[in-house]
Amino acid sequence: MVLFRTLCVVMVIGAVFYPTASFGADAKALLSEANTLFRNADKDFMSGKMDSAWEAVQKAKEAISAAKEADPSNSQVTSLEKRIDQLADKIEKRRGGPSPAGTSEKPQPRAEAPQRLPATASRYLMEADRALKRAEELLGPDRDKQDPGRLPARLREALDPAEKNINKLLEEFPDFKDHPDVTPKVERLEAARKELKALEEAASASKEAAEADTARKEAESGEWLKKLRPFVAAKSSMDDAPYYDPEKEMLSYAGFDIGAEELAKRHRIHAEAAAALQEYRNAGVKEPLELLAETAGEIGSRLGKFNAALDGLGRIALNEARQQLDWGREFMAENLSKAERGEDFIILSRDVLVGIQSRLDQAAVFLKKDDQELAGARSDYDALDRDGAVLREKRAEKILMLPEKYSGDGGEEIRSTA
Structure with missing residues (x-):
């Protein structure tokens, strides 16, 4: 008796759980079938095959309803059902009438949905939107980081595809000019055009100001x-x-x-x-x-x-004069001392003085008039010349013989002095 009861329990458990697994598998298959039918219906709708699309969408409804019955809690089933219903509404509106006779399902009253754009119009709109986004990026927060002189041209380049695609859409599909997907793009295009106009006017004014400024600079x-x-x-x-x-x-x-x-x-x-x-x-x-x-x-x-070249040449001549001046002062100091002691001495040759004077004059050609070294050298030259005159006078006093009989160094000078 116990064994019989155990077998009964096992049979009941099997009756409860095994059918559920089967329903789950059926729901998955039905969901896949409904999805395939939905895609076929959408493809036919985009191609303008309304009757074929309507037939496919009705079959998709049947498949998704069966899937929902098999697995009511499946979120994928719920999502696809919603998309199928939306497509059915679009197809019905495009076909311009209710479902054919013989269709048992009665459409539920819904808010009127906008007519779907043709595939070509959608493509134009997509291209226009892409171009508008590029233009709006240029006009965004980073606008100040861009070269204001180049920004109008870059914006015009970005807007050009948007204008072309929207113009094509309006020319080829004039009935869709007020479509809720179209009007926002047109408004964005107009806003971008206004920005472009303002930028071009500002750039033009800036260019004119720059040209005027350049003309002033050039003058x-x-x-x-x-x-x-x-x-x-x-x-x-x-x-x-x-x-x-x-x-x-x-x-x-x-x-x-x-x-x-x-x-x-x-x-x-x-x-x-x-x-x-x-x-x-x-x-x-x-x-x-x-x-x-x-x-x-x-x-x-x-x-x-x-000036550097002149200074260099002047220093060369001045240094040569300075060397001769230093030698001349040593010569004078030695011979003036001898003359004071009554010893024989030698007078400074006029040729030495002439050579020093020549070098100083040459240095003056290259150096500035207020050059301090040159002024110091001239002062030293004057002192040397005065000392030379003193030494010549002492020589004249020392000579006792007749001037015309003296034949030593400085004879002519001595005779003229005598």
Whole structure:
């Protein structure tokens, strides 16, 4: 008896659980079938095959209803059922009437849905939306990081596909101009166009201001170029042809091999260039053209080179004069001391003094007039010349023989003194 009861329990449990597994498998198969029918119906709808689409969607409804009965809690079944109902509504509206006779299912009253866009119109709208997004990114928060001069062109380039695709849609499908999917895109396009117009107007005004500013700079710099460029204009440059003047060309080389006349000419040109450059600097031109700034820099560079070359030559001549002066002072100190003691002494040859004077004069050609070393050397020369005169007088006093019979060093000078 116990065994019989156990078998009964097992049979009841099997009757409860095994059919459920079978229903789950059926629901999955029905869901797959309904999904296939739904896709076929949607494909026919997009291709304009309304009758075929209607037939497929009705079959999809039947399949999804069966799947729902088999597995009421399946969320995939619920989702697909909703999509099938929406497609059925669209097909019914497109077909322009109720379902054919013989269809047992009566459509439920629903809010009127907008007519679905044709596939080509949808493609135009998708391309337009993609272009509008690119344009809106340009107009977004990072707008200030972009070059304002290039932004209008970039925005126009981004908007061009949007305009073309929306225009195609409106031309080919005029009945859809007020479609709820179309009007927002048109409004976004118009908003972007307004932004573009404002940007182009601002860019145009900025360009005009920049052109006016450039014209002002060119006029101001042009006047200074006429004054300064001839000093550094290159004879071989076509661009420098309007400025070249051989009488103003700064030749910054200076050497002992240059004649006095040529050196004086170079002195004059560099002095004129220095004065013109100082005048330009005093004028305070704030925004010179590149050529003017380059010209001013070149003049300053050549002045520096010329002055350095002159100073170098002047120092060479001055050093030679200084060496002779140092030797002359030692000579004078020794012989003046001998003369004071009554010993034999030697007077300083005039040739030494002439040589020192020549070197000082040569140094003066290259050095500035207020050069302190040159002034000191001239002072030392004057002192040496005075000491030389004293020594010559002592020699004259010491000589006792007749002047005309003296044949030693400085004879002519002694005779003239006597």
